[in-house]
Amino acid sequence: MKYPRLYNRASDDTSTMGLGPMKGVINAQVQRDKNKIPVLTMTYDKDDELAPQIKEGRIIVTTMGPRNDEKEQKFRITEIGGDELQSLSITANHIAGDLAYNVITKDISIANASAGQAFEAIKEALADPVPGLSFYSDILKVANLGWEFKSVESVTSILLGEDQEGDTVANTMEAMYQGEWLFDNYNLSLVQHGGDDTGLVVKYGRRLKSLTQDTNIDNTYNAIFPYSTYSPNTVAAEEGGEDFDGQGVVQYVGSGGAETYNSPYKGHTVNGHVKNGTFYHVEKVAKDNTVNDDTWYLIGNGQWIDEHFFSFDKTGAYIVNKVKAQGTVYVPDDSTEGQGLIVDYAGVGTIAYAGKGQVALWTSPFSGHTITGYRKNGSRWKIFAKAVDYNGKTWYCLGNRRTQWIDGQYLKLDKVTDYSQYGTHGILSVNGTKEKVKIQVPTGKYTKPRGKNSVRKPRYKKKTITVVKNMVNAMTGPGTGKSFKWSANKGSRWLITNIATDYQGKTWYQISTHIWVEESDAINFTSSGTVKPDYEEEQKRIAKTTGKIPVYRSPNGTRVYDQWLNVGDQVPITAQAESHGKTWYEIGEGKWVDASYFTFENNTDVPPGEDDGTDNEVQVQDVTVTLPNLVLTSPFMGDDERLRIKTVDLSSYNIQDPDKLQEVAEAYMKEYRIGYPNVSLTFNYQQICDEVDLYDLVLVQYDQLNLQQKAEVNSVLWDPLKEEFTQITIGDLPVSYEHVLGQYVQQTVEKNTHGLERKNQHLFGEMRRIVQLQGDDQKAALEKLGQKLDMTKDSYTRDRQNMLEQVEKIDGDVKDIQSWIDGGSNNVIQAYPNWRSPTELRAQTNDGGLMKFNSNGLEFLGRDNVLRTAISSDGRIAGEYVDFGRVDALSIKGVDIEGTGNIYCHSSGQSAVMSDAGFSATNGAYTIATNGYDIRLSAGSSTHWFTWNDLYRVFTGKKA
The missing domain is CATH 2.30.30.170 (SH3 type barrels.)
Incomplete structure (x- = not known):
C-alpha cells in the first residue's frame, strides 16, 4: 500500500516526501464526477505523529485513478472535522479547484474563439495568476465569448456547467465547446471525449436490475399531448386586420385620386380610387406583415388604403377606442x-x-x-x-x-342702453357730496275735509324747505333708465348684488332693486369693511355652477344634439376618441362630449383604464388547437402496451393551426429528448469496476424497448490506498442540445411574417424592393424611404421621378458589385501564419490581386499591389467607386457634385437653397432668388422682380 503524502504548498517539490507520509490513514476515497472538480475524503488517526501537521490549505498528494495522468495528484485541504478523540475527518479539493476562489478582472468578448483562445483569455484576466496553469484541447469548434467580470462569481463558473434544455447555449466553456474536462494538477484539458469506447455490453433489467433503474425507465415519457391556446382577437394579420372605429380623410397629391387595394398584404391588386379630401369611416386596421410594413385602413367595400395617403390629423377625423369608465362634468379653472x-x-x-x-x-x-x-x-x-x-x-x-x-x-x-351683468357679492362705502336739496316736511297743521259727508281723514299740511344732504348720482339701470340723486350717509356701507358693464365700458354696482351706482369718486372700496367684487372670480363661479356642455353625434364636434350635460352630472363612459388633438367621451350610443370638461376625482368616479370590474361584458372564449390524433409518440416507445404521455403547452409560439402545432411539437420532442430512456446504473467493484474509468463508453441493452444505447461512465469512486474503483455509475451520453425550438421561433417568424426581412432590412435591400413595386405601393415606399433618410418632402413628392431614377441606378450598381463578389474565385483562403493561431486571412482575387483580412481591417489590392478597396479598424473607408443611400458628414470635399434634388445650407438664421428650379438665399428679412431667367429681391412684404436685361441696363447703361 502506498501512503498519501502531506506538503506545505502546492509549489513544493513532490519528488521529496514533503512533511511526510500519511501513515495514519484509516480510509480514503476520491469522488470523481463528470465535469466536476475531484474531491478527496479521508479519515485519519488523530494519534498519528503527522496528525498535528494536517491543516487547512496544505496539500495532499495521492492517486485518483489507474492511469498515469491520474497519479501524483494534488488535493488542497478545505475542511478538517470529525471526532477529535479518535480520528480526523478530512476533505480536500483537487488543486484545479483553486480556480473556484479566483475571479476575472476584465470583460472577455471574442468572436469565433477556439477553446485555447478562450482559456488563454481567462488566464490573462485572472485576479490571482496561477503559476504553471496550462490548457490543452482537441476541439476544433469555435464560439463567441461574452463574459462580464461583474457577473462572473468564480472562474469555475465559466469553465464548468453543462448545456441545458432551452433555446440558447449555456455560457460556459463546457457547454459552448461540448467537451469533457480532465484534471492533471494545474494541467487542464477540455477534450471531445475523455475516455475510451470499451465495447462492454450491459443488459438492463437482469443481474443489474434495481428499484431505482426500473423507476427511471417508467418515468421516461414516450409521447406528448401538445396544445396551443390563443384568443380570436389576436388572429394573425393575414386574416384581415383588427377591428377599428374611426373616421379619416384622404390626403393625396396627384391626378385620379389615391389607389385602394383589395388587401393590405403582398400580392394585392388595385380595386378603386378615392378623391383627395374625402372623409371615410374606417372599419379595420392592419399593421403587421403588410406591404411596405405600413399601416393600412379598410374604408369600406373591401377597399384598403395606405397610411401615407390617409390622415386622422384633420378636423372631422377621429379614432375610437372602447373604454369603461364613469366621470363627473365640471369646469376647470382655465376653461370658464x-x-x-x-x-x-x-x-x-x-x-x-x-x-x-x-x-x-x-x-x-x-x-x-x-x-x-x-x-x-x-x-x-x-x-x-x-x-x-x-x-x-x-x-x-x-x-x-x-x-x-x-x-x-x-x-x-x-x-346706448346696452349692458351686460353678473350676479356678485361685495360691499361698497359711500363718499357722495354735500348738496342743498328741497324737501317737503309736515307743518304741524292739518286740513279739514270738505263737505259734510266727506269720509276723508284730515291731513297734515306740508311745506318745502332747503336742507344739506350727502348725495350720490344713481340710475334705475346700469347706465340705462332714469337718472336721480340717491341720498346716503357718508361712510355708510351697502351690499352689492350685481355688477354690470354699460355700452361705454363703465362699471355699475346694484345695491337695491332700482338703484345702480357707477364706479366713481362717489363710492370707494378702501374703507374698512368694504369688499370689491372680483370680476374674474365671479365669471369662474358662474361657469362652475351654471355651465353646460353640448352632446354631439360624433367625436369631432361637428354635429350637435339639442341636449347637454350640466355641471355635476355623473355619467358612464363607454368609449374614447381622439380627433385633431382633442379627446372625446361617448356617454351613450352615438352621444359624444368634450373630455376636457370631465373630472374623475369623486369617490364613485372610475377613470378610463381603471374599471372597477362590475358589469363585465361577455369575454371572447379562447380557442385551443390540438393535433388530429391528439398525441405525438416517440419512435423509441418500443413494445410498450401503454403510452407514458406528457402534456405540453406550446401557446407561447403563437400557433393557430394543427400543421404549425405538429411542427413545433416535433421540435419539442427532439430538443427535450422525449422517448429516450434515462440511463442510471451503479456497479460495485465485484462487477465491472476493474474494466472502465471515468468517461469510458459501454453499451446498455434495453430488451423492453428493443434498443441498444451507448452510455457513459459519469461517476467513479476511487480508493487511493487499495488503488481500485469501489463504485462506478453509468449514465446518459453527453447530450448535444440542438436548441431547435429557438431555431423554430425564428423560422416561424420568417414563415408567418413575409415582411420580416423588410423590417430589419438594410438600405440597399429597401431600394431593391422599391424598384420591384408599382403604382401607389411604389410611391408610398419612396415616401417612406425619403422620410427614413430625412430628405426634404419635395424630393420624394415633387421630384419623385428623379428620386426613383436614382434609386434604380444605385440598385443596378449594387447588383453589379454583388454579382462580381458572388462570382468569387476558386482560390483557397489561407490563414497566416497557420490555422492554429492565425493572424490574417488571405485569398487571391480573380484579377490577380489579393484580399487581406486581419484585426486592422479588410483590404483588396490590385495586381500592382495598390489598394482598391478597404475598411480599416480605425474608421476609414476607401474605394474607387462608392454607392450610398445616405451620407451624413461634417465636411464633404470634391470637384463635381451632381444631383437631382435640392442642396440646403442653414446657419444662424440664414439659409440658402439650390435646385433645378433655381437658387435663393435669405436671412429672414431680406431674400434674393433667381429661377435662371429673373431675379427676385424681397424685403418684408415688398417684392421686386428684375430680368437679366434690367440688371445689364443698370450696370452698363445699355440695352442687352
Missing part, C-alpha cells in the same frame, strides 16, 4: 370661458347688421345647428346665456336655449 361651454349670462344687446335681410337665430351655438328664425337690425334683446364654439366664435342666447342663439358678431353691447 372655454370653447364648447355654455354659461349663464345677463344683459341687453342690440342687433347690428349692415346686410340685407335679418340676422338668423339657431338651435345651438355649435356646429350642426339649424336656423329657427330671424331678428331685425336695431332691435334690442335681453341676453340669458353665452357660449364659445370650437372656432372661437361667441354666441348669445336671447331666450329659449334650444331655438334662440345668435352669432355674437351681430349682437352689440356698445349701443
